[in-house]
Amino acid sequence: MLNPQVHQSKSAQTLFLHKPFIHGSAGSSFPVWSRPSFLPEKYRSIKATSSSSSSDNSNTPTTTTKTTTTTTRITTTAIPNPITPTPPPTTTTTTTIVTTEVVTKKFISVKATLTVTLTVGGFLSNLGLNRGLDDITDLLGQSLLLELVSAELHPETGEEKEKVAGYAHRSRRQEGEIIYETDIKVPVDFGEIGAILVENEHHKEMFLKEIVVDGLPCGSVHHSCNSWIHSKYDNPEKRVFFTNKSYLPSQTPSGLVRLREEELLTLRGNGQGERKSFERIYDYDVYNDLGDPDKNLRLQRPVLGGKEFPHPRRCRTGRPPCDIDPLSEKRSRKHWYVPRDEAFSEVKQLTFSAKTLYSVMHALVPSLEMAIADTNLGFKYFTAIDSLFHEGIHLPPFKEQGVLKALLPRLVNVMATGDDVLRFVPPETMNRDKFFWFRDEEFGRQTLAGLNPYSIKLVTEWPLKSELDPAIYGPPESAITNEIIEREIGGFATITEAIREKKLFILDYHDLFLPYVSKVRKLEGTTLYGSRTLFFLTPEGTLRPLVIELTRPPMDGKPQWKQVFQPAWNSTDVWLWRLAKAHVLAHDSGYHQLVSHWLRTHCATEPYIIATNRQLSVMHPIYRLLHPHFRYTMEINSLARDSLINADGIIETSFSPGKYSLELCSIAYGKEWRFDQEALPADLIRRGMAVEDPTAPHGLRLTIEDYPFANDGLLLWDAIKQWVTDYVNHYYPDSILVQTDEELQAWWTEIKTVGHADKKDEPWWPELNTPEDLMGIITTMVWVASGHHAAVNFGQYAYGGYFPNRPTVARTNVPTEDPSEEDWKNFIKKPESALLQCFPSQIQATRIMAVLDILSNHSPDEEYIGEKMEQAWAEEPVIKAAFERFKGRLLALEGSIDDRNANSELKNRHGAGVLPYELLKPFSQPGVTGKGVPYSISI
Numbered sequence: 046m047l048n049p050q051v052h053q054s055k056s057a058q059t060l061f062l063h064k065p066f067i068h069g070s071a072g073s074s075f076p077v078w079s080r081p082s083f084l085p086e087k088y089r090s091i092k093a094t095s096s097s098s099s100s101d102n103s104n105t106p107t108t109t110t111k112t113t114t115t116t117t118r119i120t121t122t123a124i125p126n127p128i129t130p131t132p133p134p135t136t137t138t139t140t141t142i143v144t145t146e147v148v149t150k151k152f153i154s155v156k157a158t159l160t161v162t163l164t165v166g167g168f169l170s171n172l173g174l175n176r177g178l179d180d181i182t183d184l185l186g187q188s189l190l191l192e193l194v195s196a197e198l199h200p201e202t203g204e205e206k207e208k209v210a211g212y213a214h215r216s217r218r219q220e221g222e223i224i225y226e227t228d229i230k231v232p233v234d235f236g237e238i239g240a241i242l243v244e245n246e247h248h249k250e251m252f253l254k255e256i257v258v259d260g261l262p263c264g265s266v267h268h269s270c271n272s273w274i275h276s277k278y279d280n281p282e283k284r285v286f287f288t289n290k291s292y293l294p295s296q297t298p299s300g301l302v303r304l305r306e307e308e309l310l311t312l313r314g315n316g317q318g319e320r321k322s323f324e325r326i327y328d329y330d331v332y333n334d335l336g337d338p339d340k341n342l343r344l345q346r347p348v349l350g351g352k353e354f355p356h357p358r359r360c361r362t363g364r365p366p367c368d369i370d371p372l373s374e375k376r377s378r379k380h381w382y383v384p385r386d387e388a389f390s391e392v393k394q395l396t397f398s399a400k401t402l403y404s405v406m407h408a409l410v411p412s413l414e415m416a417i418a419d420t421n422l423g424f425k426y427f428t429a430i431d432s433l434f435h436e437g438i439h440l441p442p443f444k445e446q447g448v449l450k451a452l453l454p455r456l457v458n459v460m461a462t463g464d465d466v467l468r469f470v471p472p473e474t475m476n477r478d479k480f481f482w483f484r485d486e487e488f489g490r491q492t493l494a495g496l497n498p499y500s501i502k503l504v505t506e507w508p509l510k511s512e513l514d515p516a517i518y519g520p521p522e523s524a525i526t527n528e529i530i531e532r533e534i535g536g537f538a539t540i541t542e543a544i545r546e547k548k549l550f551i552l553d554y555h556d557l558f559l560p561y562v563s564k565v566r567k568l569e570g571t572t573l574y575g576s577r578t579l580f581f582l583t584p585e586g587t588l589r590p591l592v593i594e595l596t597r598p599p600m601d602g603k604p605q606w607k608q609v610f611q612p613a614w615n616s617t618d619v620w621l622w623r624l625a626k627a628h629v630l631a632h633d634s635g636y637h638q639l640v641s642h643w644l645r646t647h648c649a650t651e652p653y654i655i656a657t658n659r660q661l662s663v664m665h666p667i668y669r670l671l672h673p674h675f676r677y678t679m680e681i682n683s684l685a686r687d688s689l690i691n692a693d694g695i696i697e698t699s700f701s702p703g704k705y706s707l708e709l710c711s712i713a714y715g716k717e718w719r720f721d722q723e724a725l726p727a728d729l730i731r732r733g734m735a736v737e738d739p740t741a742p743h744g745l746r747l748t749i750e751d752y753p754f755a756n757d758g759l760l761l762w763d764a765i766k767q768w769v770t771d772y773v774n775h776y777y778p779d780s781i782l783v784q785t786d787e788e789l790q791a792w793w794t795e796i797k798t799v800g801h802a803d804k805k806d807e808p809w810w811p812e813l814n815t816p817e818d819l820m821g822i823i824t825t826m827v828w829v830a831s832g833h834h835a836a837v838n839f840g841q842y843a844y845g846g847y848f849p850n851r852p853t854v855a856r857t858n859v860p861t862e863d864p865s866e867e868d869w870k871n872f873i874k875k876p877e878s879a880l881l882q883c884f885p886s887q888i889q890a891t892r893i894m895a896v897l898d899i900l901s902n903h904s905p906d907e908e909y910i911g912e913k914m915e916q917a918w919a920e921e922p923v924i925k926a927a928f929e930r931f932k933g934r935l936l937a938l939e940g941s942i943d944d945r946n947a948n949s950e951l952k953n954r955h956g957a958g959v960l961p962y963e964l965l966k967p968f969s970q971p972g973v974t975g976k977g978v979p980y981s982i983s984i
C-alpha cells in the first residue's frame with residue numbers, strides 16, 4: 046500500500062529498502078534473510094538462510110512486507126487559479142517529504158541440495174576435505190555460498206535480475222558423499238534459474254558433483270557439476286554452473302549471456318605465468334618439455350611444434366624456461382599441471398589406470414632397474430623368457446613391505462619370505478598357442494586383426510621405389526624384383542595380375558625410417574633399417590608374407606646396402622628370415638606406439654579438448670556431446686610427457702629409434718597426418734583397403750573381405766555416425782545455424798590454426814558450413830577417441846606381452862650385413878643366440894611388459910561408450926531417445942562380433958589357437974580383457 050505521493054521526479058528519487066544487500070562478483074546485489082553473527086565484517090550486512098533454521102520449507106508462496114522509506118524532493122510551483130484567489134505567482138518553494146512505501150512481494154521457498162564427492166585417498170592423494178578449519182566452517186553452516194541467477198533479464202530495466210543467495214550447510218553424509226543443503230526464498234517473478242554461482246568457504250577445494258534445486262513450479266532443476274571448486278582463499282572468483290539445458294550461443298537466455306561469455310574468458314586465461322594446480326585455464330604450447338638439459342645436456346631434445354618439427358600442441362603449463370636451453374621448459378618434480386577438472390584421479394577408484402601407470406613408472410621400474418643392473422643383458426635362452434611368467438623376478442626390498450603388491454596386484458606377488466616378485470600373467474595369445482609368434486600366417490593375420498591394423502596397405506604401383514633423395518639415400522629402386530615375387534606366387538598369378546586383382550599388400554617402413562638409420566646407429570644398443578614387407582592375399586583371404594627388404598643408406602664411407610629375405614626351405618635362410626622379421630616387427634612396434642597410438646589418438650586429440658573448453662560454453666550442445674569423449678585424456682597425456690615419451694623415458698629407452706623416437710613422430714605427423722583421413726572410411730580408402738561403393742554395407746567395399754578391424758570398426762563407426770547425426774540434427778536443423786554459431790566457428794578455426802597450427806594452411810581441412818560438415822568432424826573426433834584408440838590400445842598386452850611376437854627394439858644388424866667372420870660363425874653355430882641378442886634386453890623387455898600390462902587394463906569404473914547417459918542428454922527427450930537407439934546398436938554390435946568370431950570361414954579371426962578379434966566389442970569386465978571401447982582416451 047502506498048502513501049499518497051505528490052509529483053516525484055525520477056532523477057531525484059532515492060529508495061531505502063529495509064533489506065540489506067551484498068554485492069556479488071558480478072556487481073549485482075541480492076537479498077538475504079538471516080544474519081549469522083560469525084560472518085566476517087564485510088558480510089555483516091548479509092543474511093543467509095540455512096535449512097536447519099528455516100521453519101518455512103513449503104512451496105506455498107510467502108508474502109513478505111517491506112517498508113520503503115522514500116525521500117522525495119518535490120518542487121511546487123504556484124499556478125494562477127481562475128476560481129479562487131491565488132498568492133502572487135512569484136514564489137517557488139522546495140519541500141522534502143518523507144514517505145513510507147510498503148511493498149508486497151511473493152516468494153517461494155526452494156531447497157538446493159549439493160552433493161560433494163569425498164575424494165579417494167591413496168598414493169597420489171593430497172587433496173580433499175580436511176579436518177580442522179574446514180570442519181569449523183561446516184559447523185557454522187557456512188560451507189558453500191550459493192547465488193541463484195535468473196535466466197531472464199528484468200523485463201522493465203533490461204538488466205540482470207538480482208541474484209538470490211543462501212549458505213548451504215553440511216546436512217548428512219552418505220556413501221562416498223557429503224550432502225549440503227540450503228533453503229532459499231526466491232521471488233515468484235524470478236523466472237527460470239539459469240545458473241548458480243558457488244563460492245567454497247573452505248580452505249580446501251571440494252569436488253562438487255551436482256546441485257539439485259527442488260520446489261520450483263517447473264519441478265527439480267539439475268545442474269551437473271562434476272567439478273573441483275577452488276577455495277575462495279585461493280581464488281575469490283565464484284564458480285558458475287549452468288543448468289543442464291543446452292543452448293546455441295544465439296539462443297542463450299538473456300540473463301545468462303554475460304556469464305556465458307565471462308566464463309569462457311576465464312577458461313582461456315591470459316597466457317601469462319605458471320599455472321597453479323587449482324586453476325582451470327586451457328591454453329596451448331609446443332612440446333618443449335620432453336628434454337631435461339638442465340639435468341644433463343645428453344637429455345636436451347628439440348622443440349616439437351613449428352616448421353622444422355611439426356607437431357600438435359599440448360596444454361600450456363607456463364613453467365619457467367631451462368637455464369641451459371631457454372627454448373625448453375623446466376621439468377617439474379611435482380604432478381604436472383592440467384586444468385583442475387581434467388585431473389580426475391582423486392575421484393576415480395584407486396585402480397584408476399593412470400594412477401597404476403604412475404605406480405609402475407615411479408615405483409616398479411626403479412625397482413626393476415635395481416634388480417637388473419646390466420641394461421644390455423639379453424635373454425640367454427627362450428626358457429629364460431618363459432620364466433618371467435613362472436618364477437618371475439625378485440625385486441629388491443621396497444620402502445614399505447607390501448606396497449608394490451597393493452599397487453600392482455596383478456603383477457607383484459609377495460613371497461613367504463616377504464620378497465616382492467614381479468611375475469607376469471601369460472598373455473591370452475600365448476595361452477592359446479605357445480608358438481603363435483613363430484608362425485608366418487600369424488604375422489600376416491596380425492596386420493589385419495592385431496595391435497596395429499593401421500599400417501597394412503594395398504600395393505598400387507610397381508616396381509616399388511623410394512621417394513627419398515638418391516644423392517643422400519642411394520638408389521631408390523627396390524631390390525624386390527618381378528622374378529622374386531613371381532617365384533613365390535607363380536602358381537597363382539603374375540605380378541601384373543596380382544596388382545590388378547589387388548592381391549599384393551605392403552607394410553612400408555622404408556621412407557619414414559631410412560633418414561634416421563645413420564643417426565640411430567650412432568646410439569648404443571640399437572640399430573635401424575628402412576624396411577618393406579610384402580604380403581600376398583591367398584584364395585582363403587589370409588595374408589601370406591612373401592618378402593622382407595631391409596635397407597641401409599650410404600653411411601660411414603660404405604655404399605647403400607639392401608637385401609631381400611624370404612621364407613625358405615633351408616635352415617640358414619629360415620633363420621635369416623626370422624631375424625629380418627624381428628626387425629620389421631620392431632619397426633611395426635615403434636610405428637604402432639608412436640604414430641598409430643600416441644600421435645593419432647592421444648596427441649592429436651589434446652588440441653580438440655583445449656579448443657572445446659576455450660571456445661564452447663559448457664551450455665553448448667556440442668560441448669556436451671564431446672565432453673565424455675575427452676575425459677581423462679589431458680591427464681594421461683601429461684603423465685606420458687612426464688615419464689613415457691620424455692628424454693630417457695620408457696619409449697626412448699625401449700624402442701629402436703631411441704632418442705629420435707619423438708622426432709620420428711613429428712616427421713610422421715608432417716608427412717602423413719590429415720584430419721580428413723582420420724575418419725575410418727577415409728583411412729581405409731587412403732590405404733587402398735576399401736573403395737567407395739554405394740551398394741555395399743557402409744558404402745564401402747573392402748579389398749580384403751575378412752579384415753576384422755575394418756569389419757567391426759565400420760559397424761562401430763556407423764553407430765557413432767548415426768548417434769552424432771541424430772544429435773546434430775536436433776540442434777542444427779538448418780545450415781544457417783552452423784554458419785552463424787560464433788562459438789562453433791571459433792572452435793573449429795582454433796583447432797585448425799592454433800591446436801594444429803603447423804597444418805593450418807593445408808587445403809584438406811573440412812569446411813564447417815552445414816550440419817553434415819559438423820557431423821563429419823564430430824564423428825571423426827569421437828571415433829578417434831573411442832574406436833581407434835581401443836583398437837590400438839587394449840590389445841597391447843595380448844600381442845606385446847610375449848615380446849618375441851612384437852619386440853620393441855631390434856638391437857643388432859642382420860648377420861649378412863658386413864659380417865665379420867666370427868659373427869657369421871656364431872650365427873651358423875647357434876642362430877637362436879643371434880635372435881635373442883637382437884631382441885630387447887632383459888630390462889627393456891620387462892619394463893615394457895609391465896607398462897603394456899597396465900595400458901591394456903580396464904579399471905572397475907571404466908566408462909564404456911554408450912553405457913551411461915550424460916545427465917544433459919537424459920533431460921532432452923529427443924536426445925535421450927537417440928542415445929537409447931545408439932546403445933541398442935552397440936549391444937547388437939557385441940552380438941555381431943561374437944557371431945563373426947564363431948564363423949570358421951573368417952580365418953583372420955577364427956581358427957586353431959587364434960585369438961578372436963574382440964578389440965572393438967564395446968563393453969568389458971575390468972582387467973586385461975582384450976575388449977571394451979571406453980568413451981575416451983583414458984590410458
Ligand SMILES: [Fe+2]
Pocket residue numbers: 642647834838900982984
Ligand atoms: Fe592409450
